[in-house]
Amino acid sequence: MPKSTFFNLPDEKRGKIEAAALEEFRKHSYQSSSINRIVGVSDIPKGSFYQYFENKKDLYMHIISIIAEKKLEYMGPLLQNPQNLDLFTLIRELFRSGIEFGINNPEFLEIGNRLMRDQSSEIYKEFLHDNRSRSDEIFKVLIKEAQSKGEVRKDLDVSLAAYMLTSLNSTVMDYYIREHGDEGYSIDILKEVDKLIGFIRYGFAERGEGN
Incomplete structure (x- = not known):
């Protein structure tokens, strides 16, 4: 700081x-x-x-926090009205919004991609630690809302599910960079998102949902 x-x-x-x-x-x-x-x-x-x-790390983490705040602001309208969409559609739209944020802010995207490519570094681990809890809390709220609407199982471990969804973002980016790194960042990442949402839908959803 x-x-x-x-x-x-x-x-x-x-x-x-x-x-x-x-x-x-x-x-x-x-x-x-x-x-x-x-x-x-x-x-x-x-x-x-x-x-x-x-030191330099202090400035770097400040810049990363600026990017994170601006991204959260960009995605704000979706988070303010989560009840308008089912959980899985909302997750997809959050990804879409995040992807569009990156495309519209290439300077932020390049910094984020450099960080993501060096996941063994201490700076990445510190970033993950600082940001995971906030992301987890957002997803906990969304999952509980989905439970109240009967979209996901009542016996779902909310904390574990939120942790998994937070991890989904880096998983998608890792996969996309590995498979399509030379093609650049694009809205096509949603194709990978759809695959992963399909995987989790049938673990989260109430029986009969999504069939």
Whole structure:
């Protein structure tokens, strides 16, 4: 988390630092990214950098949190009215919204893809730890709503199901990158999503649902 001195900066200066960091992490992996380049582009002394951030990881995680917040805002309309769709349609639409967010924000997409490709790194593990609980909580709410409507089994382990759905996103991205990496990111990812939703539908749904 950035220090309070960073948030006390004028909006323009703070935005310039964030824009420089976004461009750096877009072009380079976390390991090969450079504080020197970031401070050069943002036109601040290197000493000032450490008045705002503990280290490079602090800035990187701040940028990742900005991307996560903007993605959540983009998907907000779906999450505000979950009762309008059945659980499985809602999951698909959340994926669609997330994919469209990536297509419309290629700089965020490239940073996210770099992170996803390095799942053995400590930075990825920290990101997963920081974001999983929030995603799990969202899915718990959606699953309980689906249970109340009779869409999914009453005996479904809500916590386990939420954990599985959170994992679904990285599973889909891993598979798509492995199978179609050279073709780029597109709405065609929904084809992979549909396959996985088909797999889970018959484990979650009440008997007679989805037949």
